[in-house]
Amino acid sequence: MSEELLINVTPQETRIAFVENGVLQEVHIERARKRGLVGNVYKGKVVRVLPGMQAAFVEIGLERTAFLHASDIARNLEEEDVSTENRPEPQIVSLVQEGQSVVVQVVKDPMGTKGARLTTQISIPSRYLVYMPGAQHVGISQKIENPEERQRLKDIITELSVQFDPGGYILRTVAEGVSKEAILKDMQFLQKLWRAIVEKVETEQDGSLVHEDLPLVMRTMRDLGDTDLEKIRIDSRETYERVNRFAEKFIPELSGRIEHYPGERPIFDIYGVEDEIRKALLHKVQLKSGGYLIIDQTEAMTTIDVNTGAFVGHRNLEETIFKTNLEASQAIVRQLRLRNLGGIIIIDFIDMLDSEHRRQVLRALEKNLEKDHAKTHISEVSTLGLVEMTRKRTRESLEHVLCEACPTCSGRGSLMTAETVCYDIFREILREARQFDAQQLLVLASQSVVDLLVDEESTSLAELEEFIGKPIKLQVESEYTQEQFDVVLM
Numbered sequence: 001m002s003e004e005l006l007i008n009v010t011p012q013e014t015r016i017a018f019v020e021n022g023v024l025q026e027v028h029i030e031r032a033r034k035r036g037l038v039g040n041v042y043k044g045k046v047v048r049v050l051p052g053m054q055a056a057f058v059e060i061g062l063e064r065t066a067f068l069h070a071s072d073i074a075r076n077l078e079e080e081d082v083s084t085e086n087r088p089e090p091q092i093v094s095l096v097q098e099g100q101s102v103v104v105q106v107v108k109d110p111m112g113t114k115g116a117r118l119t120t121q122i123s124i125p126s127r128y129l130v131y132m133p134g135a136q137h138v139g140i141s142q143k144i145e146n147p148e149e150r151q152r153l154k155d156i157i158t159e160l161s162v163q164f165d166p167g168g169y170i171l172r173t174v175a176e177g178v179s180k181e182a183i184l185k186d187m188q189f190l191q192k193l194w195r196a197i198v199e200k201v202e203t204e205q206d207g208s209l210v211h212e213d214l215p216l217v218m219r220t221m222r223d224l225g226d227t228d229l230e231k232i233r234i235d236s237r238e239t240y241e242r243v244n245r246f247a248e249k250f251i252p253e254l255s256g257r258i259e260h261y262p263g264e265r266p267i268f269d270i271y272g273v274e275d276e277i278r279k280a281l282l283h284k285v286q287l288k289s290g291g292y293l294i295i296d297q298t299e300a301m302t303t304i305d306v307n308t309g310a311f312v313g314h315r316n317l318e319e320t321i322f323k324t325n326l327e328a329s330q331a332i333v334r335q336l337r338l339r340n341l342g343g344i345i346i347i348d349f350i351d352m353l354d355s356e357h358r359r360q361v362l363r364a365l366e367k368n369l370e371k372d373h374a375k376t377h378i379s380e381v382s383t384l385g386l387v388e389m390t391r392k393r394t395r396e397s398l399e400h401v402l403c404e405a406c407p408t409c410s411g412r413g414s415l416m417t418a419e420t421v422c423y424d425i426f427r428e429i430l431r432e433a434r435q436f437d438a439q440q441l442l443v444l445a446s447q448s449v450v451d452l453l454v455d456e457e458s459t460s461l462a463e464l465e466e467f468i469g470k471p472i473k474l475q476v477e478s479e480y481t482q483e484q485f486d487v488v489l490m
Contacts, residue, residue: 003229007217007243008268009236014216017273024276025371026337029401030216037062037106037116038394039125039213041197044118045206046100054092057115058104061207064115068104070095072119074134101206109395112299124190124197124211127222127250128175128183131190135168143173156180164191174224221246229254235261280338280398287331291324295335297399301344304332308350321350322357326364333368342374342393351385362387408481416483418448422457425449426464428487433468438489440471445485450476 006017011032018026030036042060046068049056057065070092096102108117124131138157140150153171160180161169164187175183193211200210213219217239232254234240240260247255261267268274279285285293290310296303306328308320332347347365352358358381365387369376375392382388405411416424425443432441443453453461453474465472477484 041211066116130170
């Protein structure tokens with residue numbers, strides 16, 4: 001399987017595309033004026049405690065206050081009976097108070113009308129480790145399956161950690177097989193970084209940023225979980241040199257695969273990435289067989305509808321439906337990754353009568369999701385034939401990064417018809433004529449609405465004029481949308 005990472009860098013924006021067998025699978029975008037906040041550490045101030053929600057709002061210097069839930073507040077468990085599973089969670093009022101200073105880390109970027117999601121359980125990642133100052137345990141990535149290797153890594157951390165300040169560690173997937181010396185260097189780096197953060201917390205004011213995570217390119221290199229990548233192509237000479245230095249120091253096995261792309265033609269154009277990004281903003285996704293998906297993203301959830309479309313199959317209806325659903329399961333996972341869709345996702349596969357077909361489609365969906373780095377959970381097919389799933393969301397979807405709500409329809413995706421607007425105008429004229437005394441009334445509206453009033457609704461307009469006993473004039477306003485109108489008294 002061919003895997004490549006394409007990095008497009010401009011002063012305003014950095015874009016990273018993950019291409020598998022020539023097909024775009026994921027795209028990450030970071031803009032200079034709107035960098036992601038996940039991983040940043042702030043010295044915040046609790047401005048409001050909500051016992052009914054078991055949460056608090058914290059001021060960290062952003063446009064909106066951030067949200068801190070009781071379950072995300074680190075607690076000292078040494079004196080508590082941690083073996084009691086049914087122990088009730090402490091109330092938020094016993095954990096934080098209004099006006100209190102807290103050191104918090106962003107775990108979810110602000111999305112829509114919601115502020116950032118915070119935790120006081122700080123975690124600082126490096127190449128091989130994640131350091132958690134407030135914890136005590138040692139964790140190992142589940143992707144490291146060899147029991148001897150897991151034990152070796154745990155023994156190394158246990159032996160080395162006595163030299164440093166207390167805290168917990170998680171060994172990342174890329175730590176598999178690395179030497180004790182490499183892990184020691186990571187621990188030294190993390191300890192030095194944490195001490196710098198603590199010193200800054202003591203001197204900074206509330207609402208200040210005390211630690212900023214790495215920019216997108218360096219973060220991607222740090223978090224590169226595997227070395228199956230054939231090439232990493234970068235179109236910026238400066239970024240290429242920085243990435244090369246980073247790789248030589250931390251990921252030497254990747255050094256020979258990093259290339260600078262000097263071509264005149266944009267790197268994303270050569271691989272068709274630009275076209276794929278534009279397609280990822282559409283509702284309809286065409287399948288190779290002739291079937292298609294309809295994807296609707298709302299604030300509450302994302303719905304995906306599977307249709308056979310032009311695919312008629314070769315044997316029988318059930319076989320046609322089964323093949324369409326199998327193809328759709330692969331396309332759906334790609335779209336989830338490409339569009340970065342998260343939260344609740346409802347998939348409406350075409351109804352299948354055969355229970356074995358339903359089982360195979362569900363297993364195919366699960367197998368395709370194994371490539372997804374985001375945490376997912378899938379339920380069985382419901383009685384309505386729907387598959388309900390969740391996908392962890394930590395940043396905005398591709399649509400929310402690149403688009404905004406339509407100013408004409410305010411994000412509804414539809415407009416009132418000219419006929420509906422005409423009848424609204426008639427009601428408004430009646431309302432105005434009864435309330436105010438005027439010689440005549442002037443209607444300001446869009447071209448399509450005025451055309452309808454002059455043509456098909458001319459009789460109704462004449463009857464209305466006779467009823468109120470006042471003339472009604474019409475005027476086209478070119479700047480008005482179809483839904484906009486004004487009735488002016490003259």
